[in-house]
Amino acid sequence: QKEVEQNSGPLxxxxxxxxxxxxxxxxxxxxxxxxxxxxxxxxxxxIMFIYSNGDKxxxxxxxxxxxxxxxVSLLIRDSQPSDSATYLCAVHGSGNTGKxxxxxxxxxxxxx
Amino acid sequence: DADVTQTPRNRITxxxxxxxxxxxxxxxxxxMYWYRQDPGLGLRLxxxxxxxxxxxxxxxxxxYSVSRQAQAKFSLSLESAIPNQxxxxxxxxxxxxxxxNEQFFGPGTRLTVL
Numbered sequence: 001q002k003e004v005e006q007n008s009g010p011l012x013x014x015x016x017x018x019x020x021x022x023x024x025x026x027x028x029x030x031x032x033x034x035x036x037x038x039x040x041x042x043x044x045x046x047i048m049f050i051y052s053n054g055d056k057x058x059x060x061x062x063x064x065x066x067x068x069x070x071x072v073s074l075l076i077r078d079s080q081p082s083d084s085a086t087y088l089c090a091v092h093g094s095g096n097t098g099k100x101x102x103x104x105x106x107x108x109x110x111x112x
Numbered sequence: 113d114a115d116v117t118q119t120p121r122n123r124i125t126x127x128x129x130x131x132x133x134x135x136x137x138x139x140x141x142x143x144m145y146w147y148r149q150d151p152g153l154g155l156r157l158x159x160x161x162x163x164x165x166x167x168x169x170x171x172x173x174x175x176y177s178v179s180r181q182a183q184a185k186f187s188l189s190l191e192s193a194i195p196n197q198x199x200x201x202x203x204x205x206x207x208x209x210x211x212x213n214e215q216f217f218g219p220g221t222r223l224t225v226l
Contacts, residue, residue: 100155
């Protein structure tokens with residue numbers, strides 16, 4: 001079992017729709033969770049982080065965390081073609097390792 | 113703006129050559145990381161350093177070495193490059209002292225080993 005799992009996609013949504021990206025993790029003691037956006041050939045860019053159960057909203061983005069289910073998601077409202085990218089889920093596990101474990105990423109395609 | 117920079121941005125080399133990738137940051141972060149990214153394999157950690165005197169192996173350190181010359185500089189070396197080291201390489205930094213473990217990435221180096 002991979003430590004951080006994401007569906008590789010591609011996930012295709014029409015412009016203006018809600019895109020829902022999901023991530024599961026295996027370390028029950030994981031403490032913090034991150035979503036990065038990566039355009040093709042570019043570096044990952046941090047877009048959201050979440051530490052506590054529940055929802056965290058930032059503009060069109062909402063991160064959702066459910067530690068009991070070991071599940072974290074990212075919702076993108078009013079999806080735009082410019083949101084087309086690969087979204088990486090990253091988890092900081094238990095202990096003060098300072099290391100993030102990355103999922104393989106989900107490719108999102110927003111069609112005009 | 114505080115930033116993470118990497119040089120070179122692109123490099124083509126031949127099998128057996130020694131090559132160094134450099135990373136510099138002006139963020140004032142203590143922690144620095146080297147990753148490689150391959151299609152379908154995601155980001156894999158090569159080495160990481162929590163301060164100038166601290167170097168740690170990641171999950172795929174074989175064939176690589178690093179040097180932390182200063183708080184702001186962290187170099188990755190391939191002593192004898194081989195074709196399966198062709199990949200996109202990223203440097204990243206973090207500063208848990210500010211409250212989080214989020215990492216900030218440099219622009220990457222695309223390395224091709226022929």
